[in-house]
Amino acid sequence: MRVRLRPDGRRQALLDPGGDPTSVADLLSAVVADTDREVIIELADDDGLLSTVLTVGFVERRHENIYEVECDVAVSALVDHQITPEWTVEAADRVDLDRLRELDDELRQDVPGISGWRWSREAFLAEMQSPSCDPRLYRVLVDASGDYHGICRIWRNPQQSRIGFVGVSRQHRRGGLATALLADTLREARRIGLSTLVLEADTTNVSNRLADKIGARRIGGTVELVHRGDATRG
Ligand SMILES: CC(C)(COP(=O)(O)OP(=O)(O)OC[C@H]1O[C@@H](n2cnc3c(N)ncnc32)[C@H](O)[C@@H]1OP(=O)(O)O)[C@@H](O)C(=O)NCCC(=O)NCCS
Known part of the structure; x- marks a missing residue:
């Protein structure tokens, strides 16, 4: 088991697949006893270790849907959604990375x-330089004055490419921009030969509507569990 400190200050325990329940319970008990900060775990919602994690005192906090997206289907579904002329879309290797990091935050x-x-500057740059990051599939929405207002990215992970994020700044939401930016990114994905993608969406997030609009098929789910840490207990 590894524990990583994420840029949002949360500690995330990463369980090895197929772990023995007793060892997992012992390791997790040791992790939570050592901290007064939140520890989180993400598991498939049908993972056999779920009951073990609950026994140690973790509670379920939120759920995500996992979708499979066929590029062809998605591109056809969004054929009428274009970026309007007051905006441009730039690939991530053509934008200022400090300003991109600030928008991402x-x-x-x-x-x-x-x-x-x-993000720390270093961690953000490391992610941008990772083999999964293809700048053609990391697209930034730019207004006429050059300010950045939206991001859509697809990670080219070794097992399965993944729609990692779609976001638009608050003042420009609900005008179809996320849909148009996603359409633009999916067209690029298809152009360079990607066929199937995955997408994860918190069950309360508007991105489920985006999934619906691109004909995504639900193939599973995950649960995030949280423990507040035992170190402050007497
Ligand atoms: C999710 C997000 C990208 C949507 O951006 P947007 O530009 O407002 O989206 P669109 O205008 O293209 O709308 C897409 C669909 O969602 C619906 N929608 C958008 N915001 C909504 C809201 N707050 N409540 C209900 N429906 C909403 C739209 O009506 C549209 O559906 P429709 O075609 O049936 O009318 C935006 O809310 C956002 O940036 N959120 C923060 C980042 C995030 O959570 N990203 C997703 C996780 S990776």
């Missing part, structure tokens, strides 16, 4: 489960 505040996220 801003948009993440509204995403269930990651509010409080603040």
Whole structure:
């Protein structure tokens, strides 16, 4: 088991697949005994270790849907959604990375489960330089004065490419921009040969509506569990 400190200040325990329940319970008990901060775990909602994690005192906090997206189907479904002329879309290797990081931090505040996220400059650059990051599929919505207002990114992960994020700044929401930006990114994905993608969406998030609009098919779910830490207990 590993524990990572995320940029939102939360500690996330990462369980090895197929772990023995007794060892997992012992390790998790040791982790929570050592901290007075939140520890979180994400598991598939049918994971056999779920009952073990609950026994140690974790409680379920939120759920995500996992969708499979066929690029062809999605592009056809959004054929009428275009970026309007007052906006441009730039690939991530053509934008200022400090300003992109600031927009990413801003948009993440509204995403269930990651509010409080603040990238360090180094960690953000490391993510941008990772093999999964293809700048053609990391697209930024730019207004006429050059300000950044939206992000859509697809990670080219080794097992399965993934729609990692869609976000638009608050003052420009509900005008179809996220749909148009997603359409633009999916067209690029199809152009470079991607066929199937996954998408994860908190069950309370508007992104489920986006999933619906692109003909996504639910293939599973995850649960996030939280423990407040035992270190302050007498
Ligand atoms: C999710 C998000 C990207 C939507 O951006 P947007 O530009 O407002 O989206 P659109 O205008 O293209 O709308 C897409 C659909 O969602 C609906 N929708 C948008 N905001 C909504 C809201 N607050 N409540 C209900 N429906 C909403 C729209 O009506 C539209 O559906 P329709 O075509 O049936 O009318 C935006 O709310 C956001 O940036 N949130 C923070 C980041 C985030 O949570 N991203 C998703 C997780 S990765």
